[in-house]
Amino acid sequence: MSSTAQLALLSEWDRGRWVWNQCVAESRAAHTAGEKCGFVPLAKMLTGWRSKHEWLRQGGCMPQQQTIRDFTKAHSKALKDVKTGLPMRRRAGMPQFKKKDLASLTLNYTRRGFRLKDGRLHLGGGIRLTVVWSRDLPADPSSVRIYQDNLGHWYASFVVQAEGQPLPETGGAIGIDWGVKETATTTSDAHDLRHPEHGKKTAGKVARYQRMMARRRPKPGRAASKGYRTAKRLAAKAHKKIARQRQDTARKWAKRVVTEFDQIAVEDFRPRFLAKSTMARKAADAAISATKHELINMARKHARDLRLVNPAHTTMDCGRCGARAKHALPLSERTYTCTACGAVSPRDKNSARVMLVRAGLNPAGVDRGRPDGPPVRRAA
Numbered sequence: 001m002s003s004t005a006q007l008a009l010l011s012e013w014d015r016g017r018w019v020w021n022q023c024v025a026e027s028r029a030a031h032t033a034g035e036k037c038g039f040v041p042l043a044k045m046l047t048g049w050r051s052k053h054e055w056l057r058q059g060g061c062m063p064q065q066q067t068i069r070d071f072t073k074a075h076s077k078a079l080k081d082v083k084t085g086l087p088m089r090r091r092a093g094m095p096q097f098k099k100k101d102l103a104s105l106t107l108n109y110t111r112r113g114f115r116l117k118d119g120r121l122h123l124g125g126g127i128r129l130t131v132v133w134s135r136d137l138p139a140d141p142s143s144v145r146i147y148q149d150n151l152g153h154w155y156a157s158f159v160v161q162a163e164g165q166p167l168p169e170t171g172g173a174i175g176i177d178w179g180v181k182e183t184a185t186t187t188s189d190a191h192d193l194r195h196p197e198h199g200k201k202t203a204g205k206v207a208r209y210q211r212m213m214a215r216r217r218p219k220p221g222r223a224a225s226k227g228y229r230t231a232k233r234l235a236a237k238a239h240k241k242i243a244r245q246r247q248d249t250a251r252k253w254a255k256r257v258v259t260e261f262d263q264i265a266v267e268d269f270r271p272r273f274l275a276k277s278t279m280a281r282k283a284a285d286a287a288i289s290a291t292k293h294e295l296i297n298m299a300r301k302h303a304r305d306l307r308l309v310n311p312a313h314t315t316m317d318c319g320r321c322g323a324r325a326k327h328a329l330p331l332s333e334r335t336y337t338c339t340a341c342g343a344v345s346p347r348d349k350n351s352a353r354v355m356l357v358r359a360g361l362n363p364a365g366v367d368r369g370r371p372d373g374p375p376v377r378r379a380a
């Protein structure tokens with residue numbers, strides 16, 4: 001990217017941040033003044049700010065309007081959070097001031113704010129960028145997000161209205177349970193997914209960089225040393241590599257599941273990211289999150305019926321007769337034995353089957369080799 005374009009993007013970002021902070025200040029003032037919802041006509045104010053400040057006028061109007069829309073959205077969402085008795089500005093998700101060195105650099109442009117021509121991206125305010133395409137755009141994009149990652153690389157991410165690409169029906173249903181050793185245990189043995197140990201090699205490196213960072217951590221108020229910054233960059237790079245491998249594995253697996261099954265019942269797992277959890281647990285949670293995310297997207301793209309299932313008590317319920325055991329299975333117990341119907345199955349397999357039953361899907365569709373339905377008529 002040319003240095004002119006970089007400079008232009010950075011100034012655009014500075015202006016956007018100024019507008020955002022102005023919004024925060026105005027809405028806080030309104031709250032303090034006792035106006036109940038803190039409503040401030042921000043869009044109108046923007047016109048005022050632009051006529052007052054020449055440097056603000058130099059930037060495109062579109063990204064600044066987008067900033068106002070983003071702020072309004074975040075603000076009204078936080079206002080709905082009525083459970084807390086916290087002061088207004090402390091509420092969860094309440095927009096805060098963006099500090100220059102802490103906020104991540106992002107610019108959003110909607111349809112009227114950008115143009116693609118001869119492989120170049122033209123942004124409002126006369127910014128021209130040459131784009132290196134990672135893949136072809138399947139259709140006209142409706143918006144674009146320009147951002148810089150923590151390694152200093154610039155990216156343009158286009159939003160394209162995804163058209164459903166329905167796949168042929170298979171008549172199959174699958175239940176999926178998430179876990180540590182096996183990222184996914186399913187009702188179909190061929191679709192279980194072992195925890196990919198991507199991190200293993202790179203994790204050692206990450207740990208080393210983190211130790212380097214800890215030793216060189218700058219004192220409050222002091223600038224970070226060169227060694228600290230280098231370690232930080234290397235750690236970020238290693239993290240990124242792991243995330244990319246994880247996503248790749250997840251996407252391939254999701255594609256296979258979605259291709260072979262019409263109906264998918266998935267445990268609605270939400271990682272808790274406990275501070276005290278082990279590295280292995282963290283890695284497993286991250287793998288589950290990435291895999292679940294890819295599966296949901298893939299199912300949506302190919303118009304499959306995916307149902308998220310509440311995971312409460314799954315280790316206590318029998319996947320065959322639906323009876324609930326009196327006690328939860330201890331983690332060490334890997335086999336589920338039903339006292340009601342006598343079914344014995346590996347613990348995770350039982351849970352996968354419970355997902356299917358809870359989603360209201362027919363387990364008969366699972367073992368396609370042994371249909372429980374009416375007998376197939378044989379040709380004479």
Ligand SMILES: [Zn+2]
Pocket residue numbers: 318319320321322323338339340341342343
């Ligand atoms: Zn049972």
